[in-house]
Amino acid sequence: MTSAENFNEVPAHVWPRNTARQEDGVITIAGVPLPEIAEEYGTPVFVVDEDDFRSRCQDMAKAFGGGDNVHYASKAFLSKTIARWVDEEGLNLDVASIGELSIALAADFPAGRITAHGNNKSADFLRTCVREGVSHIVLDSEQELELLDLIAAREGKVQEVLIRVKPGIEAHTHEFIATSHEDQKFGFSLASGSAFGAARAAINAENLKLVGLHCHVGSQVFDADGFSLAAERVLGLVSRIHAELDAESLSILDLGGGYGIAYTAAEEPLNVAAVAQDLIAKVSEHAASLGIDTPQLMVEPGRAIAGPSTVTVYEVGTIKDVHVDDDKTRRYISVDGGMSDNIRPALYGSEYDARVVSRFVDGESTASRVVGSHCESGDILINDEQYPADIRTGDLLALAATGAYCYAMSSRYNQFTRPAVVAVRAGQIKPMLRRETLEDLLALEV
Amino acid sequence: MTSAENFNEVPAHVWPRNTARQEDGVITIAGVPLPEIAEEYGTPVFVVDEDDFRSRCQDMAKAFGGGDNVHYASKAFLSKTIARWVDEEGLNLDVASIGELSIALAADFPAGRITAHGNNKSADFLRTCVREGVSHIVLDSEQELELLDLIAAREGKVQEVLIRVKPGIEAHTHEFIATSHEDQKFGFSLASGSAFGAARAAINAENLKLVGLHCHVGSQVFDADGFSLAAERVLGLVSRIHAELDAESLSILDLGGGYGIAYTAAEEPLNVAAVAQDLIAKVSEHAASLGIDTPQLMVEPGRAIAGPSTVTVYEVGTIKDVHVDDDKTRRYISVDGGMSDNIRPALYGSEYDARVVSRFVDGESTASRVVGSHCESGDILINDEQYPADIRTGDLLALAATGAYCYAMSSRYNQFTRPAVVAVRAGQIKPMLRRETLEDLLALEV
Numbered sequence: 001m002t003s004a005e006n007f008n009e010v011p012a013h014v015w016p017r018n019t020a021r022q023e024d025g026v027i028t029i030a031g032v033p034l035p036e037i038a039e040e041y042g043t044p045v046f047v048v049d050e051d052d053f054r055s056r057c058q059d060m061a062k063a064f065g066g067g068d069n070v071h072y073a074s075k076a077f078l079s080k081t082i083a084r085w086v087d088e089e090g091l092n093l094d095v096a097s098i099g100e101l102s103i104a105l106a107a108d109f110p111a112g113r114i115t116a117h118g119n120n121k122s123a124d125f126l127r128t129c130v131r132e133g134v135s136h137i138v139l140d141s142e143q144e145l146e147l148l149d150l151i152a153a154r155e156g157k158v159q160e161v162l163i164r165v166k167p168g169i170e171a172h173t174h175e176f177i178a179t180s181h182e183d184q185k186f187g188f189s190l191a192s193g194s195a196f197g198a199a200r201a202a203i204n205a206e207n208l209k210l211v212g213l214h215c216h217v218g219s220q221v222f223d224a225d226g227f228s229l230a231a232e233r234v235l236g237l238v239s240r241i242h243a244e245l246d247a248e249s250l251s252i253l254d255l256g257g258g259y260g261i262a263y264t265a266a267e268e269p270l271n272v273a274a275v276a277q278d279l280i281a282k283v284s285e286h287a288a289s290l291g292i293d294t295p296q297l298m299v300e301p302g303r304a305i306a307g308p309s310t311v312t313v314y315e316v317g318t319i320k321d322v323h324v325d326d327d328k329t330r331r332y333i334s335v336d337g338g339m340s341d342n343i344r345p346a347l348y349g350s351e352y353d354a355r356v357v358s359r360f361v362d363g364e365s366t367a368s369r370v371v372g373s374h375c376e377s378g379d380i381l382i383n384d385e386q387y388p389a390d391i392r393t394g395d396l397l398a399l400a401a402t403g404a405y406c407y408a409m410s411s412r413y414n415q416f417t418r419p420a421v422v423a424v425r426a427g428q429i430k431p432m433l434r435r436e437t438l439e440d441l442l443a444l445e446v
Numbered sequence: 447m448t449s450a451e452n453f454n455e456v457p458a459h460v461w462p463r464n465t466a467r468q469e470d471g472v473i474t475i476a477g478v479p480l481p482e483i484a485e486e487y488g489t490p491v492f493v494v495d496e497d498d499f500r501s502r503c504q505d506m507a508k509a510f511g512g513g514d515n516v517h518y519a520s521k522a523f524l525s526k527t528i529a530r531w532v533d534e535e536g537l538n539l540d541v542a543s544i545g546e547l548s549i550a551l552a553a554d555f556p557a558g559r560i561t562a563h564g565n566n567k568s569a570d571f572l573r574t575c576v577r578e579g580v581s582h583i584v585l586d587s588e589q590e591l592e593l594l595d596l597i598a599a600r601e602g603k604v605q606e607v608l609i610r611v612k613p614g615i616e617a618h619t620h621e622f623i624a625t626s627h628e629d630q631k632f633g634f635s636l637a638s639g640s641a642f643g644a645a646r647a648a649i650n651a652e653n654l655k656l657v658g659l660h661c662h663v664g665s666q667v668f669d670a671d672g673f674s675l676a677a678e679r680v681l682g683l684v685s686r687i688h689a690e691l692d693a694e695s696l697s698i699l700d701l702g703g704g705y706g707i708a709y710t711a712a713e714e715p716l717n718v719a720a721v722a723q724d725l726i727a728k729v730s731e732h733a734a735s736l737g738i739d740t741p742q743l744m745v746e747p748g749r750a751i752a753g754p755s756t757v758t759v760y761e762v763g764t765i766k767d768v769h770v771d772d773d774k775t776r777r778y779i780s781v782d783g784g785m786s787d788n789i790r791p792a793l794y795g796s797e798y799d800a801r802v803v804s805r806f807v808d809g810e811s812t813a814s815r816v817v818g819s820h821c822e823s824g825d826i827l828i829n830d831e832q833y834p835a836d837i838r839t840g841d842l843l844a845l846a847a848t849g850a851y852c853y854a855m856s857s858r859y860n861q862f863t864r865p866a867v868v869a870v871r872a873g874q875i876k877p878m879l880r881r882e883t884l885e886d887l888l889a890l891e892v
Contacts, residue, residue: 120763332565411856412854
């Protein structure tokens with residue numbers, strides 16, 4: 001829990017790497033004072049520390065032996081600028097819809113470095129993937145396997161594919177975002193043999209080339225053992241495929257994403273470098289023990305790259321002290337956004353770190369709740385923290401680590417217009433996505 | 447729970463009033479076959495039964511003694527067409543942001559029949575309300591009261607206001623959408639005396655005219671006692687204000703919304719006519735017993751008008767049988783939308799009634815889950831139902847009662863494009879909002 005005493009200290013492991021506080025208390029990112037951005041672009045506004053984002057791409061590439069082994073999961077946050085950064089940093093890209101693919105291609109991201117995901121890919125999406133020449137399509141069902149084989153045949157191509165395997169591991173994380181247990185929509189079960197069956201079907205399909213296997217253990221994972229256990233199980237399947245089927249080498253082992261980041265000062269992000277080193281060693285050992293070649297290990301971080309790079313700056317509005325029970329009052333601090341720009345607290349119970357970024361505050365410790373401006377009482381951004389009592393209307397309050405699944409899941413609930421997104425680097429502001437206008441709200445009217 | 451045996455029977459209390467099934471099994475709304483709409487507008491598509499929507503406006507007006515007493519809560523779903531229907535049916539309109547106000551004004555909805563809500567109204571929103579001449583602004587905090595008085599003074603106007611009171615009643619409903627207990631962001635506490643204080647301040651403010659009180663007991667309320675208890679408590683405050691303050695008559699008692707609708711066959715909607723009759727009688731009696739004039743009773747239904755009018759039609763994609771445990775298999779039925787067009791199941795655990803609308807199905811009963819196409823395992827639309835086993839890829843599956851808080855909260859998660867919204871009436875299709883395109887996804891790029 002944030003305490004009022006250390007409220008002016010910005011936790012470095014949660015905030016963007018180029019965050020600093022000036023002597024006057026104003027917080028800067030990459031040398032740009034956040035109040036300056038709020039003034040120019042209005043609030044709420046998403047501020048992306050470009051060098052933070054790029055440095056996490058570099059860290060991932062270094063940890064996993066090169067950018068070719070790291071796919072940025074674009075569902076976390078995608079715009080043309082983001083696609084260009086990922087390209088320039090030499091990473092590959094994951095897309096999970098024709099919309100994500102379209103944005104990547106509009107940014108001239110090379111299709112040959114794109115992998116396609118999804119439990120229910122449309123024929124249109126698959127066809128576009130094949131035509132544009134995406135490197136891999138991750139097969140998720142028998143129906144898709146047959147459909148893709150047909151589409152590839154029509155296009156006169158052989159499409160490289162991975163098979164998504166459910167290794168039966170349930171990561172310790174929020175129920176709604178765990179994705180590796182059996183009772184879920186993604187992938188083929190390893191235990192039931194359906195993953196093996198899919199591999200055989202893919203090998204036999206004339207216009208598909210099976211080049212590897214894929215699995216994903218969950219989101220916001222902090223227990224690294226899940227990754228290595230999943231890797232071991234999937235390697236066992238690779239070994240069985242080699243032994244029983246007339247398979248060329250399955251050279252790729254894609255372990256998906258899920259690398260946990262720190263949303264609050266109390267959390268510690270997963271040490272990706274250490275996890276990668278351990279994983280690479282274990283995969284190599286286990287492959288050797290199975291008598292198979294060590295596969296190319298791939299990962300798909302989204303949140304771990306985009307999440308910590310970004311803060312959302314709000315302006316504080318109404319402040320209200322609410323009597324909760326006989327000996328408790330709670331201060332409700334309203335900000336000018338809410339569940340339309342960050343649904344995660346309402347949806348997952350997610351926690352965030354918030355700081356006043358326009359000045360020092362040092363009032364007495366007060367039980368506080370940060371709420372949005374939507375006409376819904378569940379519109380809560382920060383449920384229960386101790387904040388200084390001198391936070392006041394007009395202050396700029398920023399939530400950190402909002403780079404993933406905030407703008408990406410944003411809505412126009414209550415006809416709120418989407419905030420602007422700007423990048424900052426070396427003292428410069430570069431707008432990425434403009435703020436929506438009231439005119440935009442009418443753009444779809446027929 | 448839906449059973450496979452009655453899967454072809456469409457529950458009339460959940461689906462739009464003009465729903466019918468043809469002899470060939472195709473479901474029509476207002477005489478328009480849903481497959482025809484899917485063919486022309488693609489899927490997913492929202493289909494609004496215009497006469498259903500209008501008839502619920504009429505029912506509400508009749509129940510509460512006239513359209514002037516009924517404010518449609520536009521946060522449930524708003525477009526220019528909706529605003530026009532509400533206007534034509536003689537109802538008033540609630541808005542909770544400058545965006546909602548702008549759409550209403552763009553549809554030429556008379557400002558004099560608009561009420562403004564919100565816990566953190568921007569100065570811009572308040573100013574526009576005053577300038578345009580909205581009938582009432584519902585005051586939610588002391589700060590707002592002072593700000594509005596200032597704004598009204600600058601505009602040379604006296605603004606009629608209500609005060610939002612927390613009567614301290616917690617409706618039996620989902621925690622996230624109950625809004626009448628004390629520990630929440632909206633309103634002034636009755637128990638602590640802050641509501642009385644606000645009334646005094648409003649009466650003393652030179653450019654405000656206090657004309658009534660407002661409260662809201664929650665969402666999806668099925669226990670009508672909550673409304674009358676809230677009314678009694680708020681009337682008590684009216685009586686105290688009359689006794690202790692130099693007040694003109696507070697003529698309005700606005701009891702907000704929350705009238706529960708049936709989302710599933712097992713639920714029964716609140717009988718609004720009966721509740722209204724009871725409420726009107728109780729308010730009148732209680733006012734008499736307090737020796738005050740019977741106030742004008744107002745209500746603010748959103749969901750109860752928009753919700754049942756609309757269905758979302760999806761196309762079934764991938765179907766997958768997943769081994770859950772030793773003796774259980776679950777069928778995963780994927781559709782081509784999901785949490786981007788309906789976040790309510792993921793956000794509130796909401797349930798829905800789904801039917802195949804393109805033909806009869808009559809297979810064996812199968813434990814089924816309807817999931818969306820998003821890259822997230824929590825992307826579930828219907829968690830656990832028994833459906834016939836012969837639902838297949840290409841079938842059109844529709845969810846009913848999606849008129850409220852679905853399109854209104856829609857996102858572009860995974861860069862999905864928003865569905866089209868069409869109205870149907872007397873055999874005709876009238877497009878309301880066009881489907882978003884891949885080009886739209888790039889419209890905000892700078």
